[in-house]
Amino acid sequence: MTDHNATRSEGANVFFIITSGDVRHALTDICNSLRQLGCGGDQIMQTEIVLAEILNNIVEHAYSGTEPNQISVLVDAAASTLQVEIRDFGIAMPGGKLPDGHLPSAIPDDVANWPEGGFGWAMIRELADDLSYQRVGDENVVQFRIGVNS
């Protein structure tokens, strides 16, 4: 086995502290790290989709109108199911809970009636298992899991 042929091992964690101005590069780095830990392509893709939506939501809402701020992302890759925790110091979720994010069960044929938003939370809720939100002191803490076949 070569050095760069990393395998997932017990206690394998990916931890990133990112600034809210650089979500794009952070996502690429996190996915590369998960790949090096031996995670499968489909699981990484699903993790990236959910992470992208949650991080963008933090930038656009929790840190809205502020200077670039810190977001931490911890992915516990020790087991086959990835356990992800995202923390930020922005404003709390309205109502102390995550948005519902439902799309219509069928998209209307007429383009004028197509949904214009709600895609993000709909995708998060489709892909993320055990999704939770807590306000802990000054921090927002979002946790979720992505299984091998979520």
Next chain:
Amino acid sequence: MKISAQRNGSVMVIHVDEDRIDASVAIQFKDQFCNLLDETADPVVLDLSQVDFLDSSGLGAVVAVRKLIGRDRKLDLAGLRPAVSKVMVLTRMNTVFEIHATIDDAMRFHGAGHVV
């Protein structure tokens, strides 16, 4: 952002030469796409074969340009990579967009020749 238009007979092809359409480029995508559009009613095919990742903002921008074009003109998608395809399926937008596996398939569908 790198995006370009190409005429192929009666079909207008818009190529996105970026690996991501995400929150950081969604508005640019929408503006540049609209600048490239001609005044005809010919079908438009959006070539996404270089795009590895589309987030909800990127999808929102694609939906927005679809709405701007109006119901009298077609906008098809072509060359979806796995993560882009996944996003379309998760949001069920795959049920309302005409999606072609490759740009050549899209050209055949519209009775136009190969894209050079």
